[in-house]
Amino acid sequence: MCKHLQDLGDKGLQELMLAQDFANRTYSATTQSHARRRRRTSALQSTLYHAQQSLRKLLVMKAVYIPILAGVLLLLAITTVSILSVDASVQLTREEWLQPEENTLLNQLNAPQKVIVEVGGSAISSLKTLGFNFSEIMAMQAAAKEVHPLKRIQAGHAFIRHDTDSGTDVYYEIDAGQKLHLSRTEEGWHAALEKMSVTRRQVYVEATISDSLFVDASKAGLDDRTTMNLVDVFAWDIDFARDLRKGDSFQILYEEQYNDAGKMTGTSILNAVFVNQGRRYHAIRYRLKNGNTDYYSLNGQSLRKAYLKAPVKYSRISSRFRLARKHPILGYTRAHKGVDYAARTGTPIHALGDGRISFAGWKGGYGRLVEIRHTNRNHSTRYGHMSKFGRGIHKGVRVKQGQIIGYVGMSGLATGPHLHFEFRVRGRAINPLHVKHTPAKPVPKAEMAGFKRHANQLQSNLKLAAQESGWG
Numbered sequence: 001m002c003k004h005l006q007d008l009g010d011k012g013l014q015e016l017m018l019a020q021d022f023a024n025r026t027y028s029a030t031t032q033s034h035a036r037r038r039r040r041t042s043a044l045q046s047t048l049y050h051a052q053q054s055l056r057k058l059l060v061m062k063a064v065y066i067p068i069l070a071g072v073l074l075l076l077a078i079t080t081v082s083i084l085s086v087d088a089s090v091q092l093t094r095e096e097w098l099q100p101e102e103n104t105l106l107n108q109l110n111a112p113q114k115v116i117v118e119v120g121g122s123a124i125s126s127l128k129t130l131g132f133n134f135s136e137i138m139a140m141q142a143a144a145k146e147v148h149p150l151k152r153i154q155a156g157h158a159f160i161r162h163d164t165d166s167g168t169d170v171y172y173e174i175d176a177g178q179k180l181h182l183s184r185t186e187e188g189w190h191a192a193l194e195k196m197s198v199t200r201r202q203v204y205v206e207a208t209i210s211d212s213l214f215v216d217a218s219k220a221g222l223d224d225r226t227t228m229n230l231v232d233v234f235a236w237d238i239d240f241a242r243d244l245r246k247g248d249s250f251q252i253l254y255e256e257q258y259n260d261a262g263k264m265t266g267t268s269i270l271n272a273v274f275v276n277q278g279r280r281y282h283a284i285r286y287r288l289k290n291g292n293t294d295y296y297s298l299n300g301q302s303l304r305k306a307y308l309k310a311p312v313k314y315s316r317i318s319s320r321f322r323l324a325r326k327h328p329i330l331g332y333t334r335a336h337k338g339v340d341y342a343a344r345t346g347t348p349i350h351a352l353g354d355g356r357i358s359f360a361g362w363k364g365g366y367g368r369l370v371e372i373r374h375t376n377r378n379h380s381t382r383y384g385h386m387s388k389f390g391r392g393i394h395k396g397v398r399v400k401q402g403q404i405i406g407y408v409g410m411s412g413l414a415t416g417p418h419l420h421f422e423f424r425v426r427g428r429a430i431n432p433l434h435v436k437h438t439p440a441k442p443v444p445k446a447e448m449a450g451f452k453r454h455a456n457q458l459q460s461n462l463k464l465a466a467q468e469s470g471w472g
């Protein structure tokens with residue numbers, strides 16, 4: 001009897017296994033498709049699993065009434081299995097007309113989303129853009145605190161969100177060699193540092209400007225990204241749109257980073273010398289003990305200052321535009337009271353320094369105007385003729401240096417697209433060139449010796465590379 005039941009039980013088990021196998025095949029056949037179907041299939045699998053488990057338990061039990069009960073249960077189980085199998089096949093046909101809609105939904109769900117941190121942007125704003133709510137962002141911040149605080153994120157670096165069936169992962173590229181990995185588990189957010197292997201290559205390039213910075217740099221073999229970095233490194237000292245002259249020159253030693261796949265993942269300038277109108281500017285990249293990397297002059301002064309040299313970035317496009325249109329760039333005069341920057345409509349306008357928006361609206365001949373009252377409350381800057389305001393730019397809002405506050409246009413009294421820019425001291429427009437720029441914190445005294453050694457090393461590398469390129 002027991003043997004017979006065993007056989008019957010085995011048969012039932014076999015059928016169950018077959019059904020489960022069918023469910024598994026259905027599952028693997030659709031692995032690339034839909035979460036919803038997976039959920040249904042796994043519900044089916046788990047039902048089968050539980051039925052199987054109960055049956056196994058029953059078979060182990062030796063009580064007298066068990067055979068009858070088992071027989072009934074077996075019948076029940078077989079019926080259930082056949083119902084479920086039918087259901088699964090029905091689902092398959094129904095799935096076909098569900099596919100297109102689900103596909104789009106799922107493609108959106110499974111494709112990683114990427115957000116680049118804007119200048120003046122925060123981890124919070126980036127994570128919001130990726131669709132996280134405030135409490136989740138707080139939880140992520142708390143998780144990341146001991147690993148890589150989210151306060152320490154840098155503009156230009158990316159946050160990536162990847163939703164999969166097993167959960168949600170968020171990556172932040174700390175640098176070419178490591179990333180922060182945040183993952184949502186059942187206990188909440190978990191943070192870890194992940195290493196990426198990276199190959200570095202140092203490159204030396206020098207050029208003299210005869211045409212435009214981008215053209216001459218490119219002729220010398222520099223990629224646009226590194227040229228843009230060069231413009232950014234000296235953004236506090238040189239107004240590339242207005243100050244650049246024929247005969248200006250630069251030497252740079254930079255590093256290219258490649259990932260495992262041989263793809264260039266980044267470039268960073270290690271040491272740069274820029275000669276502008278006979279004045280020589282140095283930039284040494286240095287990483288402080290607190291982990292912040294910045295550029296310093298040879299004597300350890302920060303290149304950062306309270307104000308950028310210009311509110312629009314010099315780019316390949318703006319330089320081309322300037323040449324094509326020969327738009328006069330008006331300088332400061334008693335009649336003009338500002339500086340005009342010719343640029344294409346839509347070119348981003350950056351806050352010259354930290355402060356609070358004191359005006360954002362239409363003002364007569366200025367057209368769309370933004371005024372910022374700076375941290376030094378005697379100082380304010382005005383940006384006129386905008387085509388539109390930057391996102392979230394309203395009166396009273398705090399802005400960070402470099403943040404986009406609006407876009408070039410020709411609103412108000414303007415004959416062509418340009419930015420009218422004013423620097424005001426106690427409400428009176430002055431020549432921006434006469435503004436004293438106070439530098440940010442220098443290299444701390446305790447780290448100065450280390451910085452000097454680093455700077456000297458880079459300087460001799462640069463000289464050596466320059467000699468070599470001279471011989472070549």
Ligand SMILES: [Zn+2]
Nearest residue numbers: 338339340420
């Ligand atoms: Zn003007």
